[in-house]
Amino acid sequence: MMVVKIDKLDENTKNETIVVKILSLTEKETKSEKGEGVYHYGLIGDETGTMPYTAWALPATIRQGDVVELRNFSVKKYNDSLRLYLDTRTDVILRPEDKMDVKRVYKEYKIKNLTLKDQYVTVSGKITDVIEKKYEKDGQQKDVSYCSLEDDTGSIRLSLFEVKIKPDKFYKLEGLRVSEFKGRLRLSGGDRTKILEIKAFEIPERKIFSIFEVTGPVDSITLTGFVVYLGEKGGLVRRCSECRKSTDDIKCPDHPDAEMFLDLYAYFTLEDGTGDIPCTAGRTPLMDILNIKDEDLNLTKPKYSKNDIITKIEEALMPGPLVFTGDASSGSNGISFRVRKIQKISEPELRLYSQLPGDEIL
């Protein structure tokens, strides 16, 4: 029997037979005028590579991890990549005796373009802030490194299991897994991740985005704009040192014995002409831009009243223009931005903000 391999498939493929492993299998329900139905999609692979598939019909016995022989399938381009289609005419023959080593090919991504839609990826960047820890699994000591991975479009948190990596070096990491935690994306890798040290490339100090470009979570980016709305509940707040909740009461209702402290907080809407984004800023960036010191926030002898702080925040932020560096995360109300640093815009950098890619920088 002649079988074709995945790397030889294209839109002209007809009347071929292929043997593949079902790498993932997801069921999806559809509702239309014709009624309800079910189809399946996922990833298949063989020794030459992988390919996404859609199965309009699939025998109910097929499971993830099975090796199957397919006849009478079709290949079409969808979303700019080739996809294999199975329908009622396709023969799906289970081959329980077969083993297959699949060659994994992971698409290469810039950090800002990572999404949960493609969960196994290749990313290149600089490793920083490495923290090494040990943990127990099945009675054995294992190593894990927590760090940041940064490229020219953003940064992301990365956990590496049983893999050693050096800070401030550049690596290409093939086969990382993308997941989401509290609205922010993170990457993880293990002994199956291929790690190559690569030549350093340039990472700009500020990764400047227009607001319309922020379509998903990404860390360490810079936005600019006018603050057009300032939340009324921000400013100087009393916080419980135990649960860190803010309250107007003298003591925390849940922790009456806990110490209280004064804190700064602001939430606001930022616009840059291309859209708007809700932002929050905490103690560190606000103290910096308002020129307030720790001792000014003494609970018993505060230097400023609540109203003083509101006025100071208004004067410092509205309208701007200002430069905000921080992390975009996604939540139930869409994308929001947690500000870590606020700076003033300088005259010479203004020209950056009217530039399009390809403009000559004079």
Place this chain on the structure above:
Amino acid sequence: MMARKRESSKWVFSKELKDTTFVEEMPENERGKPFVVTPLGTRIKRILIAGIVTAKNSEENLTKLTVADNLGSFYVSVFKNEYQPGLKEEADSLEINAKVVIMGRVNSFKTEEGVLYLNINPEKIMHGDSLSLAYWAARATFVVRRKILAIQEMKKLESPDKQKITAMGYSVEEAECALRHIDHYKTYNVTEMLAAVMSSSKMPSDSQEESGNKEKVMIFIKTHSDPQKGCRYEDIIAYMKDNGMEQADTDELLNQLGADGDIYEVSLKRYKAV
């Protein structure tokens, strides 16, 4: 309940608003103000402008402001409003030549002759400075340039196709703007708009060099003109590009020559010397 998405404000130059002739129908059972659609397809309810106060007229219940950007004027009407009593006071306190950043709602009014007037009812009036005005102009320029590029790409297609435009890297909104431009302002000259925007945001250039380039364009048009059809815009651009001049700068020169009465447009994108 889903939180309703805030209608973000559009940053457009006064020229884009001034050239606006289309107002959407108000959907039935909906209150408020309808969207206006500008020549670049921008669908506006809320606007943010930055400029210099050039005129002020205060009456008891209404203060009118004229606010100028680099390309013309916005007309701002601030009514006495019980919900925001400080707003009219803020407007009244503004002096002529004050720099302001204003966010507000666009209000449209059509005369019996069918002439459309647009003014802005502020929700927020903020004191600006030269930096905020320059930043606003830079961003408004960025937005206009991208929109015009998206429109030009859309016009190159055999039939308008939103997805083909977003696949090129434009946002959904930019693609939709291009569609609205084609629906409502097909004959509007976006190149002229671009030239006006670019010349307003450019630093004053060496005037000698400019007059030299003007002469080059004039000579080229005179010597490369079809007696009936005139000289092709593309040819002028290509020629000036060989002389080290970018398209936007040549557009600006053509614009100036037209305004000075040295050349005129025979038909779309065809020029003749006077």
